[in-house]
Amino acid sequence: MASILSILASPYGAASRGATLAAQAVANLQAADPSLALVERDLSTLSRSVIPSSYADAVLARQPSDHPAFGLSETLIREVEDAAFITIATPMHNYTVPACLKLWIDLVLRHSRSFAPVNGVKTGLLGDRPVLVVVTSGGAVTAQDAGQPDHLTGYFTDVLSTIGISDVRFVYLEALVNPVQAGKAIAEGAKAILQDPVFGSRQDSVPVMAWAANK
Numbered sequence: 066m067a068s069i070l071s072i073l074a075s076p077y078g079a080a081s082r083g084a085t086l087a088a089q090a091v092a093n094l095q096a097a098d099p100s101l102a103l104v105e106r107d108l109s110t111l112s113r114s115v116i117p118s119s120y121a122d123a124v125l126a127r128q129p130s131d132h133p134a135f136g137l138s139e140t141l142i143r144e145v146e147d148a149a150f151i152t153i154a155t156p157m158h159n160y161t162v163p164a165c166l167k168l169w170i171d172l173v174l175r176h177s178r179s180f181a182p183v184n185g186v187k188t189g190l191l192g193d194r195p196v197l198v199v200v201t202s203g204g205a206v207t208a209q210d211a212g213q214p215d216h217l218t219g220y221f222t223d224v225l226s227t228i229g230i231s232d233v234r235f236v237y238l239e240a241l242v243n244p245v246q247a248g249k250a251i252a253e254g255a256k257a258i259l260q261d262p263v264f265g266s267r268q269d270s271v272p273v274m275a276w277a278a279n280k
């Protein structure tokens with residue numbers, strides 16, 4: 066059965082503002098195709114211990130996929146492989162992805178499994194599929210005068226490209242530290258998702274717009 070993979074990387078999990086908008090995209094996809102199953106992967110509880118030395122040893126020794134150290138890595142890679150669509154709700158933490166999403170990256174980008182060098186260039190093995198990345202941030206990110214660097218967008222684009230995914234759109238909820246700006250950002254983010262040809266609404270998405278307007 067085709068699925069939607071919903072990845073949550075905020076410490077607030079499903080209660081985060083990014084997750085709320087990503088959930089709307091999931092609802093839109095399921096309204097268009099009710100047969101789509103939902104697989105939720107909340108990364109907020111991942112700890113550094115998911116990458117022990119046995120995992121590093123197995124990666125560097127190019128062990129086969131059924132090696133015991135690859136258990137969680139295989140699970141996460143298969144979730145991506147099985148997903149027809151992927152939504153990722155991530156905060157910006159110190160200019161880039163939060164630590165839990167970096168752990169996911171270190172488990173999913175695996176030599177000879179999700180990518181392999183072709184003529185010396187790392188090439189994705191998982192196949193392309195539409196991905197929506199909702200980025201939340203306390204400050205401004207996309208403006209010329211944002212006042213802080215953005216090491217998330219380019220980096221995460223390269224990460225997805227490494228495994229073969231280039232059909233990616235980013236939606237930014239910026240300056241959430243300011244309550245007035247936050248309401249505006251959430252309403253604009255909701256609108257951007259509604260208008261997306263893949264993740265947008267085919268039906269009625271009034272609830273999230275009403276919710277956003279009250280923020």
Ligand SMILES: Cc1cc2nc3c(=O)[nH]c(=O)nc-3n(C[C@H](O)[C@H](O)[C@H](O)COP(=O)(O)O)c2cc1C
Nearest residue numbers: 075077081082083156157158159160201202203204
């Ligand atoms: C450890 C940490 C680091 C953060 N670093 C940044 C940052 O570099 N830039 C920024 O604009 N906001 C930063 N923030 C603010 C978060 O991005 C913001 O609180 C979060 O995105 C809120 O969205 P959410 O409701 O989806 O979790 C940081 C927050 C935390 C907890």
